Amino acid sequence: MKMIVAIVHDDDAHELMKSLTDSDFRVTKLATTGGFLRSGNTTLIIGVQKDKVDQVIKIIEDTCCIRTEIMTTSSMMGDNSVMGLPIEITVGGATVFVLDVEQNFKF
Numbered sequence: 001m002k003m004i005v006a007i008v009h010d011d012d013a014h015e016l017m018k019s020l021t022d023s024d025f026r027v028t029k030l031a032t033t034g035g036f037l038r039s040g041n042t043t044l045i046i047g048v049q050k051d052k053v054d055q056v057i058k059i060i061e062d063t064c065c066i067r068t069e070i071m072t073t074s075s076m077m078g079d080n081s082v083m084g085l086p087i088e089i090t091v092g093g094a095t096v097f098v099l100d101v102e103q104n105f106k107f
């Protein structure tokens with residue numbers, strides 16, 4: 001068994017959950033925060049048999065879009081200055097980790 005951890009944009013999360021559950025995958029959604037932008041994103045945990053990993057990756061790839069976010073240099077440095085310069089940051093479509101699951105229990 002494998003565990004797929006997918007960090008996606010909040011705006012893609014609902015559609016991705018729907019596509020995965022429509023394809024009979026089981027999903028858990030977590031509200032998470034990116035360390036760089038310090039803004040909300042969504043992490044989905046999907047437990048699947050090894051032969052289903054590629055199907056899940058394809059659904060994620062087809063659903064999640066690359067976006068551009070604007071942040072200021074002052075927020076990057078963590079200060080409250082209003083003099084920060086706006087910079088563009090490219091986010092996503094998705095950051096995906098595929099992990100081996102040693103054991104899986106349901107009680």
Ligand code: 2BA
Binds near residue numbers: 007089
């Ligand atoms: P954030 O950490 O908020 O990062 C948002 C975007 O900022 C990243 O998009 C990347 O384009 C940019 N970025 C991050 N760190 C940077 C840095 N030190 N210098 C310049 N630009 C930087 P993505 O790569 O698509 O990542 C989206 C979110 O996925 C991240 O949000 C984070 O929550 C998660 N993530 C990405 N890589 C990860 C990793 N190796 N481990 C854990 N979480 C990760």
